Amino acid sequence: MEASDIFFKLSLMLVFAIIGFAASKRLKQPVSVGIIIMGIVLGPSILGLADYDDIVAVIAQLGSIVLLFIAGLNSNIREIYTKRNLYVAFWGAVMPVAGGFAVGKLFGYDIMTSIFIGTTLTATCLGITSAVLKEIGKIRTETAKAMIGAAVIDDILSLSILSIVIGIPNHTSPTSIILKLLLVLAFVLSMIFLGEKLLTRLVDRFNDIAIRHAPRLTFVFGLAIVFLFSYLAQLLGMAPIIGAFLAGVSLAGSRSINSLMAGSEYFEVVFTSIFFISIGIVVELGAFVELFWFIIVLTVVAVLTKVLGSGIPAYRMGFKPRDALIVGVGMAPRGEVAFIIALNGMLIGLISKDVYSAVVFMSFLTTVITLVFLKMLYKSGSKEHDGHEVDFIDLRLNR
Amino acid sequence: MEASDIFFKLSLMLVFAIIGFAASKRLKQPVSVGIIIMGIVLGPSILGLADYDDIVAVIAQLGSIVLLFIAGLNSNIREIYTKRNLYVAFWGAVMPVAGGFAVGKLFGYDIMTSIFIGTTLTATCLGITSAVLKEIGKIRTETAKAMIGAAVIDDILSLSILSIVIGIPNHTSPTSIILKLLLVLAFVLSMIFLGEKLLTRLVDRFNDIAIRHAPRLTFVFGLAIVFLFSYLAQLLGMAPIIGAFLAGVSLAGSRSINSLMAGSEYFEVVFTSIFFISIGIVVELGAFVELFWFIIVLTVVAVLTKVLGSGIPAYRMGFKPRDALIVGVGMAPRGEVAFIIALNGMLIGLISKDVYSAVVFMSFLTTVITLVFLKMLYKSGSKEHDGHEVDFIDLRLNR
Numbered sequence: 001m002e003a004s005d006i007f008f009k010l011s012l013m014l015v016f017a018i019i020g021f022a023a024s025k026r027l028k029q030p031v032s033v034g035i036i037i038m039g040i041v042l043g044p045s046i047l048g049l050a051d052y053d054d055i056v057a058v059i060a061q062l063g064s065i066v067l068l069f070i071a072g073l074n075s076n077i078r079e080i081y082t083k084r085n086l087y088v089a090f091w092g093a094v095m096p097v098a099g100g101f102a103v104g105k106l107f108g109y110d111i112m113t114s115i116f117i118g119t120t121l122t123a124t125c126l127g128i129t130s131a132v133l134k135e136i137g138k139i140r141t142e143t144a145k146a147m148i149g150a151a152v153i154d155d156i157l158s159l160s161i162l163s164i165v166i167g168i169p170n171h172t173s174p175t176s177i178i179l180k181l182l183l184v185l186a187f188v189l190s191m192i193f194l195g196e197k198l199l200t201r202l203v204d205r206f207n208d209i210a211i212r213h214a215p216r217l218t219f220v221f222g223l224a225i226v227f228l229f230s231y232l233a234q235l236l237g238m239a240p241i242i243g244a245f246l247a248g249v250s251l252a253g254s255r256s257i258n259s260l261m262a263g264s265e266y267f268e269v270v271f272t273s274i275f276f277i278s279i280g281i282v283v284e285l286g287a288f289v290e291l292f293w294f295i296i297v298l299t300v301v302a303v304l305t306k307v308l309g310s311g312i313p314a315y316r317m318g319f320k321p322r323d324a325l326i327v328g329v330g331m332a333p334r335g336e337v338a339f340i341i342a343l344n345g346m347l348i349g350l351i352s353k354d355v356y357s358a359v360v361f362m363s364f365l366t367t368v369i370t371l372v373f374l375k376m377l378y379k380s381g382s383k384e385h386d387g388h389e390v391d392f393i394d395l396r397l398n399r
Numbered sequence: 400m401e402a403s404d405i406f407f408k409l410s411l412m413l414v415f416a417i418i419g420f421a422a423s424k425r426l427k428q429p430v431s432v433g434i435i436i437m438g439i440v441l442g443p444s445i446l447g448l449a450d451y452d453d454i455v456a457v458i459a460q461l462g463s464i465v466l467l468f469i470a471g472l473n474s475n476i477r478e479i480y481t482k483r484n485l486y487v488a489f490w491g492a493v494m495p496v497a498g499g500f501a502v503g504k505l506f507g508y509d510i511m512t513s514i515f516i517g518t519t520l521t522a523t524c525l526g527i528t529s530a531v532l533k534e535i536g537k538i539r540t541e542t543a544k545a546m547i548g549a550a551v552i553d554d555i556l557s558l559s560i561l562s563i564v565i566g567i568p569n570h571t572s573p574t575s576i577i578l579k580l581l582l583v584l585a586f587v588l589s590m591i592f593l594g595e596k597l598l599t600r601l602v603d604r605f606n607d608i609a610i611r612h613a614p615r616l617t618f619v620f621g622l623a624i625v626f627l628f629s630y631l632a633q634l635l636g637m638a639p640i641i642g643a644f645l646a647g648v649s650l651a652g653s654r655s656i657n658s659l660m661a662g663s664e665y666f667e668v669v670f671t672s673i674f675f676i677s678i679g680i681v682v683e684l685g686a687f688v689e690l691f692w693f694i695i696v697l698t699v700v701a702v703l704t705k706v707l708g709s710g711i712p713a714y715r716m717g718f719k720p721r722d723a724l725i726v727g728v729g730m731a732p733r734g735e736v737a738f739i740i741a742l743n744g745m746l747i748g749l750i751s752k753d754v755y756s757a758v759v760f761m762s763f764l765t766t767v768i769t770l771v772f773l774k775m776l777y778k779s780g781s782k783e784h785d786g787h788e789v790d791f792i793d794l795r796l797n798r
Contacts, residue, residue: 014623
């Protein structure tokens, strides 16, 4: 019975995820970091109780689909697409790509791997930043709004870059890269703007009927749409998660958002646990020693390119120097999207397991660095502490 | 990319499930029947758009785990284990096993297959019965209570029989069958009575802490327990669903039941859709023609053994003849548990795909027959119609 240990493995993964969650809360660290560390403990590097097999891969992939659907649902396009946010996000994406590429080349990786390393540096994870901002009561400030808006745009940019990068190995001529770029742009824009009207209307009409008979059915319908979009994205040569994200973005303005969210949150809490645990399971601890200097340099570049890439535009858009620095530092941590991109790259063979592990370590380090610097920057204005406010889900929703 | 069509397939399955759901409501038929028919349409027999592959199998198995966990959560042991219910359930389980075995032998199947056919006839599905009872406002009567109680005991009995049957091919001596029987009994009783105290206390304590920080975490913890029990059951040579059911039964009296139910219901609505669709996908329409007489005889025996097996004990326990007949007819439909048992049997090679399909057809027919007879029996007392009361989830919960 080859499937006999799947239940044991799932049970272990969930229990370890819960421990990671509890430990993170106690130590006031991002939940994702705690769960991933428990994944490393569970995986071949330490306890060897679980490995990354086909079934875990499917569940983790479904997890990333749900994660990005929810990220999309939380992206209110009209509030987010301000000139300021676009500006902060654009340079905060371009500079890390360039920086990551340079680090890759510096350490002797080939062009494709180096581009991919750059891609993993694009997306910001605001988990730790929003936790700090909440802690000190600054979550409703203009600084916070700029970071949240830019982080969402960063997600879209990083996923677009991923789409293009995934396609490159098969279409090496510049013309086909440009075609691919146009295709991605057309898909993203048509989904966001045309899809929005059509989809929202469709789902809302469905919800009007379903709500009387079976309110949970709207969530099933939403999932059907998410899977369809994931399939369409894949059909066009992009990562399926991009479709899931765009489905979320399209439905963000729907009247049925509550029906969609309630179910997604339960799916998220389970699939995210398994997803982060599996992110950890794949990590090779040995890579930390082997690629030590690569990880250190990559982390420094990751932090600096965001501090400058997002901080300078913020300053030029009218923020005071200290607030601009806060935006830059706050945008530095990498998280879920970086993991998802790295995992995708490893699975299709663009980066090795070592480089994947290095990206995960880099992500940990950016989080710690941000925590220290952000607290230093806010030191003078620190208020009463309220740890209870930050919820498992909350951390994601306030990205 | 072999996984590329999984998203398309999942999307199709969910959309077809929704159509099946809507059509069932319109035609006032059980939701499971409607979804399974859509599964047959989607499968190789008609459209050929989906087949039963490994990924669908894993999702369907997770679906049956969640289904039986919820069935367990809804089984309040203390209310259910009355002498009357036990009596109605016992003969309503023994007679179908004997009848199914006889039909199997009559049509030339070997002993193991015949015993297995008997096993699939054990469990009652109260979906259609409770829909009829609700429609005519009789859901709170003693008749209804007896049926619900006996149906829950039937579930436990049928799963116990399944456990024993699964073990037989490897342990053919009478001693080892008795050992197996004792093992199953010990597992079931220890889980229900010892497990209840321990587990309930553990989960409630967990919930007390989790509810402040992350209320959805209790559900994750519940799932971890469900998977652990499924694994334990499998380790003891039983079907994993038995462990899931017992985990639910153990936790039925927990103070945290709301935290556990809220999440389960969202999982149920999605996994059940996929589960019923996949039940349909596996069905071979050709079997209906090939095994026509087998299906007819099996259906007649299935109905008669419940009408007599549950009806006579009900009469002897003090019900009026007409009410006893209602209990017997009401217990006749077979559903989810029969499908799950049949699917398990097919996957481990105890029954062929044809016999599996025959069991699914038998189940459809028992539902239709019950609907007609029950309405005839209640004809005189029929009241105003209220279709909205019966919900997708409701149909399961009132089994």
